[in-house]
């Protein structure tokens with residue numbers, strides 16, 4: 001697994017290799033039973049959420065209470081008219097932004113079909129917005145997902161669905177990149193997987209160091225894209241130069 005944290009590195013067509021430090025979260029980590037909830041489906045329906053038995057809702061009441069407490073803590077009056085609905089809105093927003101915690105994105109890759117095509121399949125510029133787990137602020141950008149089929153391929157949109165659902169979790173960009181690559185590698189049994197993610201972190205642009213426009217590039221390589229220099233160069237050229 002290689003990870004590159006560079007400013008604008010993808011423009012120059014290179015990423016730095018690094019070591020894999022911790023195991024990325026896989027489908028097991030997305031087990032809904034690990035995320036107990038206490039809000040009924042009726043409440044979710046009333047809040048405009050798409051709750052169902054296989055997708056338990058987040059604890060909206062707990063979030064509402066917490067948002068109210070934050071408003072009080074910053075010196076606001078949560079009972080003034082303009083803020084009355086804010087806890088409800090924020091709870092609904094978090095339910096949407098963290099939806100991926102109760103979904104298994106790998107399920108989209110369960111259906112594959114035989115295909116003799118044996119060159120790289122690449123879907124570029126899959127737009128996403130995720131949440132930085134350090135500040136709970138969004139990071140947004142694009143994911144490029146490539147794999148080398150091993151006799152079977154998946155639907156192109158399924159790769160984008162995996163990116164979308166993995167992004168709906170609090171996380172760091174490195175782990176998001178690894179999670180996508182590991183899901184594709186395990187589900188498609190492909191000969192190689194390459195995932196490159198480029199994103200701007202609002203915790204770096206709107207606060208703290210306040211560096212607007214700085215982008216972070218991370219990559220996760222598996223199979224021949226990791227072990228074979230020529231294959232790696234080919235896929236990285238396709239990803240960075242289109």
Ligand SMILES: Nc1nc2c(ncn2[C@@H]2O[C@H](COP(=O)(O)OP(=O)(O)OP(=O)(O)O)[C@@H](O)[C@H]2O)c(=O)[nH]1
Pocket residue numbers: 132133134171172173174201203204208209
């Ligand atoms: N590696 C990595 N770091 C991230 C990511 N998102 C945010 N961070 C960083 O997480 C770090 C948290 O640093 P802390 O010192 O604990 O928090 P802080 O005081 O808010 O840090 P500043 O952002 O420097 O003000 C910051 O350097 C962020 O830029 C990510 O996806 N990957």
Ligand SMILES: [Zn+2]
Pocket residue numbers: 132133134135136137201203204
């Ligand atoms: Zn952050």
